Amino acid sequence: MGDKKLKLLYLAKYLEEETDQEHPAGMPELLAYLTANGISAERKSVYDDLRLLESFGMDVETVKGRQFGYYLGERTFQLPEVKLLVDAVQAAPFLTQKKSMELIGKLEQLTSRPMARQLRRQVYVLGRPRTTNETLYYAVDGIHTAISRDRQVSFRYFDWTAEGQRAFRRDGAAYVTDPVALCVDRYYYLVAYDALRQDYRHYRVDRMTDLTVLDSPRSPLPRDFDLGLQLVKKVRSNFFDKLRQNRKNKKQYFILRFWPLRRVIEREREP
Numbered sequence: 001m002g003d004k005k006l007k008l009l010y011l012a013k014y015l016e017e018e019t020d021q022e023h024p025a026g027m028p029e030l031l032a033y034l035t036a037n038g039i040s041a042e043r044k045s046v047y048d049d050l051r052l053l054e055s056f057g058m059d060v061e062t063v064k065g066r067q068f069g070y071y072l073g074e075r076t077f078q079l080p081e082v083k084l085l086v087d088a089v090q091a092a093p094f095l096t097q098k099k100s101m102e103l104i105g106k107l108e109q110l111t112s113r114p115m116a117r118q119l120r121r122q123v124y125v126l127g128r129p130r131t132t133n134e135t136l137y138y139a140v141d142g143i144h145t146a147i148s149r150d151r152q153v154s155f156r157y158f159d160w161t162a163e164g165q166r167a168f169r170r171d172g173a174a175y176v177t178d179p180v181a182l183c184v185d186r187y188y189y190l191v192a193y194d195a196l197r198q199d200y201r202h203y204r205v206d207r208m209t210d211l212t213v214l215d216s217p218r219s220p221l222p223r224d225f226d227l228g229l230q231l232v233k234k235v236r237s238n239f240f241d242k243l244r245q246n247r248k249n250k251k252q253y254f255i256l257r258f259w260p261l262r263r264v265i266e267r268e269r270e271p
Helices: 002-018 027-036 043-056 079-091 097-108 113-119 136-149 227-245
Strands: 060-063 069-072 151-160 166-168 175-185 187-194 199-204 208-217 251-257 262-268
Touching: 002 027, 002 043, 002 069, 002 113, 027 043, 027 069, 043 060, 079 097, 079 113, 097 113, 136 151, 136 175, 136 187, 136 208, 175 199
Parallel strands: none
Antiparallel strands: 060 069, 151 166, 151 175, 151 208, 175 187, 187 199, 251 262
16 A cells, blocks of 8 residues: 555656656656656556546646657746746846855756756856855845844844955944845845934845844834835945946946936946
8 A cells, every 4th residue: 555655656756857748758667767666566557646646736748649658747837937037046146156056956846857957057147246155045034034023133244355355344243223124136135224313224135144133122113114215225325336436447327217216327438
């Protein structure tokens, strides 16, 4: 009885991992796979199991003709959708190369093994160096937790020196703040409320370290709080920072005004 239950699970696993429309599996392949996993089976029982999987909800398709076989058709994510997710992971500058490959490996499990080979594509995003802070993902998760629980967070904040070393602000003393939201504009930013100054602050999450969710509750937000307005301020701040940084590079910036954001088009100055 145990082998019969395992047989059904192994068949489902094989269909998910090894088959697709371009790579159907014939009965000899299915039987060989089961045998390799220590399960003996007859053709008729496998046919019955395939029909059982189909009635359960798996989209088991049949290919007729010379290459008679079976494959898993509809999946939670189709290949073009998985490719979009992979491209987004590869293009994200707030992910380290190591973490990008780990996530892509997990995304590959959403499709068949033959199709997964198509996902290992390199996306080139000029002018976007990747972060090297491996703790960013845990900081993002901690901030989400703090916001959902209405708690404060503490962290140390640093800048990168010309030598590639961390230079901690406040001589390494911890920041304690009220997290409001996370936003992504090339990098992850924490929008935090400073109750003493009655103003908002923005912090790059990849420049945080030792983030801790505290037991102390965060201060209530002002009644007139507008998250959208804070994000607009962040975009404007980023624009002017970039403008100052690139003056030495002799670049021109053309600003087309749209509400509520500004669209910035950059063009190299002609010699």
